[in-house]
Amino acid sequence: xxxxxxxxxxxxxxxxxxxxxxxxxxxxxxxxxxxxxxxxxxxxxxxxxxxxxxxxxxxxxxxxxxxxxxxxxxxxxxxxxxxxxxxxxxxxxxxxxxxxxxxxxxxxxxxxxxxxxxxxxxxxxxxxxxxxxxxxxxxxxxxxxxxxxxxxxxxxxxxxxxxxxxxxxxxxxxxxxxxxxxxxxxxxxxxxxxxxxxxxxxxxxxxxxxxxxxxxxxxxxxxxxxxxxxxxxxxxxxxxxxxxxxxxxxxxxxxx
Ligand SMILES: Nc1ncnc2c1ncn2[C@@H]1O[C@@H]2COP(=O)(O)O[C@H]2[C@H]1O
Numbered sequence: 001x002x003x004x005x006x007x008x009x010x011x012x013x014x015x016x017x018x019x020x021x022x023x024x025x026x027x028x029x030x031x032x033x034x035x036x037x038x039x040x041x042x043x044x045x046x047x048x049x050x051x052x053x054x055x056x057x058x059x060x061x062x063x064x065x066x067x068x069x070x071x072x073x074x075x076x077x078x079x080x081x082x083x084x085x086x087x088x089x090x091x092x093x094x095x096x097x098x099x100x101x102x103x104x105x106x107x108x109x110x111x112x113x114x115x116x117x118x119x120x121x122x123x124x125x126x127x128x129x130x131x132x133x134x135x136x137x138x139x140x141x142x143x144x145x146x147x148x149x150x151x152x153x154x155x156x157x158x159x160x161x162x163x164x165x166x167x168x169x170x171x172x173x174x175x176x177x178x179x180x181x182x183x184x185x186x187x188x189x190x191x192x193x194x195x196x197x198x199x200x201x202x203x204x205x206x207x208x209x210x211x212x213x214x215x216x217x218x219x220x221x222x223x224x225x226x227x228x229x230x231x232x233x234x235x236x237x238x239x240x241x242x243x244x245x246x247x248x249x250x251x252x253x254x255x256x
Contacts, residue, residue: 008036037063054160055144072114
């Protein structure tokens with residue numbers, strides 16, 4: 001069985017309930033490395049061998065530089081960061097640039113660095129044992145992808161941050177064994193304008209894209225902005241009731 005542990009899935013910080021995006025797959029893989037990663041102890045951090053990054057926004061990568069520094073010296077192998085070349089370029093230019101943070105693709109030694117990038121583009125897949133990670137289309141303010149995680153028992157999709165994106169929904173429709181669909185709804189409908197400006201979704205925009213009739217998967221909502229959880233849930237229940245949406249929460253565990 002594959003275990004998915006939600007370390008963080010909020011659209012921001014503020015109190016113990018809210019950590020930004022980080023999904024732990026079993027105990028060795030992360031999807032995104034937001035502030036939820038900071039709750040793992042040193043041993044748990046050292047067990048993580050792979051991080052799949054959806055996009056370079058700070059709420060999705062905040063703990064990546066910190067975790068590399070925290071456990072790099074304890075690990076036998078570099079941490080492998082899987083992302084598109086576009087996201088790698090952003091992370092190299094703006095983060096691992098020996099200014100904001102050391103370039104751990106060359107530190108502590110070029111021959112034995114703490115981190116290495118592995119390109120993963122749309123149309124490609126990365127198999128780690130029986131778990132197959134495949135980028136999916138997304139549309140956000142910077143280059144972004146979602147991920148499908150396929151196992152022999154079914155698939156999970158994490159849509160990342162995205163606004164209206166028909167290619168994402170076309171890809172979802174082609175996944176016959178979809179068990180869990182995690183999609184964002186960052187803002188309530190009262191902030192629809194901001195959702196559009198910042199290339200996110202609100203409940204009415206999400207509802208306009210959901211399949212009809214509802215698919216045989218569990219619909220889980222991520223990235224809700226702290227302070228707007230109740231309002232967003234009420235909107236979702238009004239516009240997407242037949243899909244029985246549930247708001248994802250830190251600490252949730254799903255098995256496939
Ligand atoms: N035009 C905007 N006006 C106000 N806030 C914004 C705007 N664009 C982006 N943001 C905020 O900046 C945040 C960056 O991270 P997110 O994409 O999660 O969510 C975004 C919004 O909360």
